[in-house]
Amino acid sequence: MENVKLLLERITSRANANLREFQFDTRTFVDNTIEFDKLAKFYCFYGITTRHPIYFHFKNSSMAGSYFLGKANVRQSCIYKSDIRGDELKRKGDILDKNNPLPLVDDEIFVITGSLLYKTLVHSKSHNPETPEEFTIRNTISAHYANIHGSTMEGCFLGPFATVDLMNLHSCVLGEFSYVQAQEFFHRKIDPGVVWIETDAFKFKFKHESAVLDKYIGVNEKYQPRGLIYEFVSEKEAEYERLFEVVDLEPIKVPASSAVNRYAVIKPKTEIGANVLISQRAYVENTKMGDGSNAQENTFIINSHLEGMCVTAHGGKIINAFIGLKTFVGFNCFLHGKKDAKLTIGKGCIIMPHTIIDIKEPLTIPKRHLVWGYITCADDLSKNSIPIDEINGFRGSQSIGDMTFTGSGESFVEAFSQRIEHILEANGAYCNQDGEMNGHAQDDQQISYNTLQPYRSGENAGMYPSIRISP
Amino acid sequence: MENVKLLLERITSRANANLREFQFDTRTFVDNTIEFDKLAKFYCFYGITTRHPIYFHFKNSSMAGSYFLGKANVRQSCIYKSDIRGDELKRKGDILDKNNPLPLVDDEIFVITGSLLYKTLVHSKSHNPETPEEFTIRNTISAHYANIHGSTMEGCFLGPFATVDLMNLHSCVLGEFSYVQAQEFFHRKIDPGVVWIETDAFKFKFKHESAVLDKYIGVNEKYQPRGLIYEFVSEKEAEYERLFEVVDLEPIKVPASSAVNRYAVIKPKTEIGANVLISQRAYVENTKMGDGSNAQENTFIINSHLEGMCVTAHGGKIINAFIGLKTFVGFNCFLHGKKDAKLTIGKGCIIMPHTIIDIKEPLTIPKRHLVWGYITCADDLSKNSIPIDEINGFRGSQSIGDMTFTGSGESFVEAFSQRIEHILEANGAYCNQDGEMNGHAQDDQQISYNTLQPYRSGENAGMYPSIRISP
Numbered sequence: 001m002e003n004v005k006l007l008l009e010r011i012t013s014r015a016n017a018n019l020r021e022f023q024f025d026t027r028t029f030v031d032n033t034i035e036f037d038k039l040a041k042f043y044c045f046y047g048i049t050t051r052h053p054i055y056f057h058f059k060n061s062s063m064a065g066s067y068f069l070g071k072a073n074v075r076q077s078c079i080y081k082s083d084i085r086g087d088e089l090k091r092k093g094d095i096l097d098k099n100n101p102l103p104l105v106d107d108e109i110f111v112i113t114g115s116l117l118y119k120t121l122v123h124s125k126s127h128n129p130e131t132p133e134e135f136t137i138r139n140t141i142s143a144h145y146a147n148i149h150g151s152t153m154e155g156c157f158l159g160p161f162a163t164v165d166l167m168n169l170h171s172c173v174l175g176e177f178s179y180v181q182a183q184e185f186f187h188r189k190i191d192p193g194v195v196w197i198e199t200d201a202f203k204f205k206f207k208h209e210s211a212v213l214d215k216y217i218g219v220n221e222k223y224q225p226r227g228l229i230y231e232f233v234s235e236k237e238a239e240y241e242r243l244f245e246v247v248d249l250e251p252i253k254v255p256a257s258s259a260v261n262r263y264a265v266i267k268p269k270t271e272i273g274a275n276v277l278i279s280q281r282a283y284v285e286n287t288k289m290g291d292g293s294n295a296q297e298n299t300f301i302i303n304s305h306l307e308g309m310c311v312t313a314h315g316g317k318i319i320n321a322f323i324g325l326k327t328f329v330g331f332n333c334f335l336h337g338k339k340d341a342k343l344t345i346g347k348g349c350i351i352m353p354h355t356i357i358d359i360k361e362p363l364t365i366p367k368r369h370l371v372w373g374y375i376t377c378a379d380d381l382s383k384n385s386i387p388i389d390e391i392n393g394f395r396g397s398q399s400i401g402d403m404t405f406t407g408s409g410e411s412f413v414e415a416f417s418q419r420i421e422h423i424l425e426a427n428g429a430y431c432n433q434d435g436e437m438n439g440h441a442q443d444d445q446q447i448s449y450n451t452l453q454p455y456r457s458g459e460n461a462g463m464y465p466s467i468r469i470s471p
Numbered sequence: 472m473e474n475v476k477l478l479l480e481r482i483t484s485r486a487n488a489n490l491r492e493f494q495f496d497t498r499t500f501v502d503n504t505i506e507f508d509k510l511a512k513f514y515c516f517y518g519i520t521t522r523h524p525i526y527f528h529f530k531n532s533s534m535a536g537s538y539f540l541g542k543a544n545v546r547q548s549c550i551y552k553s554d555i556r557g558d559e560l561k562r563k564g565d566i567l568d569k570n571n572p573l574p575l576v577d578d579e580i581f582v583i584t585g586s587l588l589y590k591t592l593v594h595s596k597s598h599n600p601e602t603p604e605e606f607t608i609r610n611t612i613s614a615h616y617a618n619i620h621g622s623t624m625e626g627c628f629l630g631p632f633a634t635v636d637l638m639n640l641h642s643c644v645l646g647e648f649s650y651v652q653a654q655e656f657f658h659r660k661i662d663p664g665v666v667w668i669e670t671d672a673f674k675f676k677f678k679h680e681s682a683v684l685d686k687y688i689g690v691n692e693k694y695q696p697r698g699l700i701y702e703f704v705s706e707k708e709a710e711y712e713r714l715f716e717v718v719d720l721e722p723i724k725v726p727a728s729s730a731v732n733r734y735a736v737i738k739p740k741t742e743i744g745a746n747v748l749i750s751q752r753a754y755v756e757n758t759k760m761g762d763g764s765n766a767q768e769n770t771f772i773i774n775s776h777l778e779g780m781c782v783t784a785h786g787g788k789i790i791n792a793f794i795g796l797k798t799f800v801g802f803n804c805f806l807h808g809k810k811d812a813k814l815t816i817g818k819g820c821i822i823m824p825h826t827i828i829d830i831k832e833p834l835t836i837p838k839r840h841l842v843w844g845y846i847t848c849a850d851d852l853s854k855n856s857i858p859i860d861e862i863n864g865f866r867g868s869q870s871i872g873d874m875t876f877t878g879s880g881e882s883f884v885e886a887f888s889q890r891i892e893h894i895l896e897a898n899g900a901y902c903n904q905d906g907e908m909n910g911h912a913q914d915d916q917q918i919s920y921n922t923l924q925p926y927r928s929g930e931n932a933g934m935y936p937s938i939r940i941s942p
Contacts, residue, residue: 043919050929054936246717448514448924450938456917458521465525467921468939 001036004062004462007078008034011116014139018155018171022189026141026157032222033118033143039064039080039462042244043451046469051443052087053107056469062462064454065244066117067263067280069447071109082120083280083297084110087440088426089135090125096132106133115140120158121147121297121314128152128168143176144225145233145298147314147331159192160225161217161315163331163353176225177208177217179331179353192218195354195372199415202407204372208356209402212374216334216356229334229356232317236283236300239265257431259441262449264295273308277427277441290325292429294441303339311423313353321345324367328420330355337363345371350388350416372403388413472507475533475933478549479505482587485610489626489642493660497612497628503693504589504614510535510551510925510933513715517921517940522914523558524578527940533933535925536715537588538734538751540918542580553591554751554768555581558911559897560606561596567603577604586611591629592618592768592785599623599639614647615696616704616769618785618802630663631696632688632786634802634824647696648679648688650802650824663689666825666843670886673878675843679827680873683845687805687827700805700827703788707754707771710736728902730915735766744779748898748912761796763900765912774810778818782894792816795838799891801826808834816842821859821887843874859884 008030015026042064046056049069058074066079070086089108095101108125111134120142126135127150135151142148142158150166158164159176168184175192182198190196193208217227243263252260258276260266266278267285275292278284282295283302290308295301300317309326312318316329320337324346329335330353337343341359345351346367357363357375365371365381370391373384383401394409405412424430428439435442454464479501486497513535517527520540529545537550541557560579566572579596582605591613597606598621606622613619613629621637629635630647639655646663653669661667664679688698714734723731729747731737737749738756748765749755758772761779766772771788780797783789787800791808795817800806801824808814812830816822817838828834828846836842836852841862844855854872865880876883895901899910906913925935 043921048924048926048936050926050931446927448927449922450514450924451920451922453519453919453921455519455521456919460521465519466939466941468937470937 001040001461002459004036004039004078004460007060007062007076007463008116010076011078011114011139011141014114015116015141015155015157018139019157019173021171021187022173024157024173024189029141029143029157029223030116032224034078034080036462039078040454040456042081043453044068044079044464045449045451047444047447047449049443049447051446053089053091054469054471055107055109056467058464059466061464062454063452063464064462067449068110071107072112073109074112075114077112077115077117079112079115079117080119082117082122084112084117084122085279085297086110086135087443088123088125090132096129104133108133108135110135110137112137114138115142117142117148118146119144121145121149123147123297123314124150124166126151127166143223144230145315145332146174149314149331159223160219161229161332161354163315165331165353176219177213177229177332177354181353193354195352199407199411201411201415202405202409204352204403204405204412206352206372206403208354208374212356216358228358229317232300232334233298236265239267239283240281257428257442259428259444261444261447275429275431275439275441277439277444279440292424294423294427294429304337307347309424309429311420311427313423324349326420326424327351328416328423334358348388350420355384373401472511472932473930475507475510475549475931478531478533478547478934479587481547482549482585482610482612485585486587486612486626486628489610490628490644492642492658493644495628495644495660500612500614500628500694501587503695505549505551507933510549511927512925513552514922514924515539515550515935517923518915518918519921520914520918522917524560524562525940525942526578526580527938529935530937532935533925534923534935535933538920539581542578543583544580545583546585548583548586548588550583550586550588551590553588553593555583555588555593556750556768557581557606558914559594559596561603567600575604579604579606581606581608583608585609586613588613588619589617590615592616592620594618594768594785595621595637597622598637614694615701616786616803617645620785620802630694631690632700632803632825634786636802636824647690648684648700648803648825652824664825666823668883670878670882672882672886673876673880675823675874675876675883677823677843677874679825679845683827687829699829700788703771703805704769707736710754711752728899728913730899730912732915732918733920746900746902746910746912748910748915750911763895765894765898765900775808780895780900782891782898784824784894795820797891797895798822799887799894805829819859821891826855844872 012026044063044066047069055071062078065081068084092107093103138154140156144160146158147163152168155171156169158174161177162174163179165181170186173189178190178194180196193213195206197204217229254272255274257274260278261280263280264278265283269286271288273291277294279297283300285302287301288305292309293306296314298315299312302319304321306323307325310323311328313331315332318335321343327349329351333355336358344364348368352372368388369385371385391409398405428441430437483497515534515537518540526542533549536552539555563578564574609625611627614631616632617629618634623639626642627640629645632648633645634650636652641657644660649661649665651667664684666677668675688700725743726745728745731749732751734751735749736754740757742759744762746763750768753766754771756773759776763780764777767785769786770783773790775792777794778796781794782799784802786803789806792814798820800822804826807829815835819839823843839859840856842856862880869876899912901908
């Protein structure tokens with residue numbers, strides 16, 4: 001165990017060096033999080049397909065329970081029960097900017113150095129135009145169920161359930177359950193529960209009240225997650241264990257155009273339509289997944305019906321709900337209907353990332369609404385939503401409830417619509433019978449997994465031998 | 472599949488080039504053996520322990536269902552359901568020859584190039600003083616259940632159930648069920664069923680009659696194995712499949728000093744004593760494995776009792792038998808007692824490799840006997856055995872039944888005794904409570920397995936991505 005302890009020492013000291021202006025000591029989190037015996041117990045797995053470039057090299061690292069797809073280079077890092085999913089990495093020859101049509105010189109690759117990623121999702125691609133071929137995560141520590149959806153990420157701490165989306169962060173602290181999608185931050189500390197989307201054209205900002213965070217998702221004095229959302233997720237964790245105990249599970253019967261990852265939990269009474277993608281560590285129970293819908297990593301969809309073309313972004317939770325056609329449920333949303341208090345969401349809605357809906361009476365959200373914040377009843381809904389067509393007319397500054405919006409509403413709607421279309425397309429929702437418009441749902445089907453083991457004993461226990469996989 | 476077909480083309484053409492003087496076309500064997508869909512289906516596995524040097528590098532190869540332990544470098548080869556077991560490879564600094572005490576410059580490594588190993592066991596270490604750090608297998612094709620127990624092996628074809636032991640072979644054909652342990656052969660064709668042990672001091676030779684081979688182990692016109700021994704082995708093959716379907720099996724309860732490989736089949740009513748080693752692809756049913764006994768790869772031990780310190784060499788089969796203390800059962804022996812016709816073998820016996828005992832009446836072999844050939848009754852026994860103490864006095868040439876012996880009986884007995892002691896020691900039979908005298912039984916306990924997957928589709932289907940594993 002000596003070497004894995006030394007590794008974590010080094011990671012915390014580097015992260016602390018990056019964050020010294022905030023006097024933020026990452027050791028509090030790390031010392032209370034890592035269970036060393038588990039590092040020496042769980043295998044990691046690397047997906048082999050013919051559709052994705054293969055290159056995997058790690059050295060001096062611990063990677064218990066983690067999944068990797070695509071090209072990755074990992075050094076001096078501890079990646080625990082995390083998903084490093086490279087199916088959106090750019091390819092050699094891709095052109096990023098039509099105005100500056102320089103093709104990429106190489107396939108994009110994850111380069112993870114000196115970092116601790118704990119139950120974290122890593123997806124998407126680098127949004128750093130300075131290093132388009134490299135999805136960089138360096139000297140960074142991320143906590144339970146954080147989402148790193150784009151890079152560069154250097155010298156950062158991401159609290160539990162924090163999301164950083166399509167942007168770069170340098171020497172930043174993200175509070176628990178905060179969401180940022182704001183191009184590039186340097187040396188900032190983001191408060192817990194902030195939802196912040198900003199481009200040159202607009203800015204959307206909301207912040208959950210601390211009482212809401214206390215109830216749903218906070219941290220204790222040991223910087224460990226607590227609250228209803230964490231309890232909900234923790235209760236289900238045992239369900240995943242069995243998936244790791246067998247090599248080949250009996251495949252779930254689904255249409256030929258759909259992919260159910262063998263590390264997803266599919267419980268009884270689940271129906272899966274065509275062009276559906278269910279990713280690893282997704283949990284689906286007693287639910288109808290309509291054609292073209294998806295359930296991404298760490299999502300929970302229970303007793304629900306997704307009508308079709310519905311996106312459930314990483315970490316989204318949908319319980320006792322009907323979700324209308326082409327509705328988008330953002331990162332880490334917690335949509336908690338009850339058996340006798342169904343949540344009904346109309347078609348074409350956008351549920352902003354990190355939205356909490358927890359109702360005791362039935363609630364219906366009309367079609368084409370933008371929804372954010374914290375909603376427990378119809379009254380909350382009126383202060384936390386707006387028809388999308390109305391935003392289209394926004395100019396200047398607006399406030400609705402605790403949300404502030406500045407800039408062009410039209411650009412905002414346009415950006416979201418494009419993104420949802422992109423997600424549906426990338427996930428294979430539009431795949432046709434001729435196999436055109438293939439996406440992840442189709443490309444991920446013929447996947448098999450290399451399982452790679454740690455040292456079990458001695459000073460290297462918990463570390464992995466170096467491995468290099470190439471075509 | 473194109474690339475794996477090309478690979479096999481290349482392997483056969485190289486082997487044929489080495490064997491052209493015999494006009495032996497390995498294509499007959501290869502074309503009728505390989506089931507291409509299986510090459511793209513089965514994973515291979517690499518053992519990770521803290522007791523064995525780690526280095527595994529393969530390129531341009533197919534390795535479905537195969538197991539590797541220790542250092543290995545594999546190129547341009549197809550290794551199918553084979554065990555490449557490197558726990559006896561030499562280590563850096565080892566001194567081979569006390570009269571010439573030069574330490575090895577590096578750990579010994581398997582170097583397998585341009586070869587097809589089909590359901591083959593590879594074990595032991597290089598016996599080539601020219602390349603002591605390299606266990607070489609080049610341009611070689613081995614058939615079902617062949618044993619390559621030592622190298623160098625270049626440009627050879629080994630028929631089904633053939634064994635090459637502690638020696639080097641260059642451009643040789645070994646007939647089915649032949650056994651050779653004779654230092655070094657160049658450009659020879661060995662008849663089926665030959666058992667040939669030769670050193671500077673003695674020569675032991677026996678040849679099974681063709682009628683016996685016809686009944687127990689022969690090949691058909693497609694060079695595929697047939698006969699009772701092959702049928703016996705084939706019937707049990709399905710039992711192994713389940714072992715490959717789970718990641719972690721409930722461990723079998725055994726004394727702390729014993730190792731049961733998780734890829735061994737252990738059926739009910741089996742008792743396992745202390746310091747016992749049961750290797751992968753061993754099959755043990757309703758049997759008492761006395762202290763210090765072992766069951767090596769491809770052994771079957773059924774309805775039997777091994778008193779203790781018994782060696783069952785690779786491929787040995789023991790059914791309805793009692794095996795006395797410190798008795799040695801050689802490679803690929805088929806000792807077939809019946810429920811109402813028990814086979815009893817006294818202590819300290821040596822059952823020569825490739826011996827067939829198939830009885831209808833009970834048979835007892837007295838203690839300290841050397842046994843060989845084909846035995847169906849007491850009369851056969853008298854022509855196929857001799858008290859070991861009697862051999863001790865042999866000088867010059869002797870014949871007993873179809874066996875001929877030349878040279879020093881004392882050297883022969885001495886060599887075998889030393890070897891059996893070495894095997895027991897290497898396997899950990901003498902391990903004490905202080906953990907001294909550790910061997911494979913102890914070193915192999917904390918093993919875990921990397922499972923590595925082939926390409927499943929496309930032109931590379933059946934091939935594996937390149938992988939390099941290092942400490």
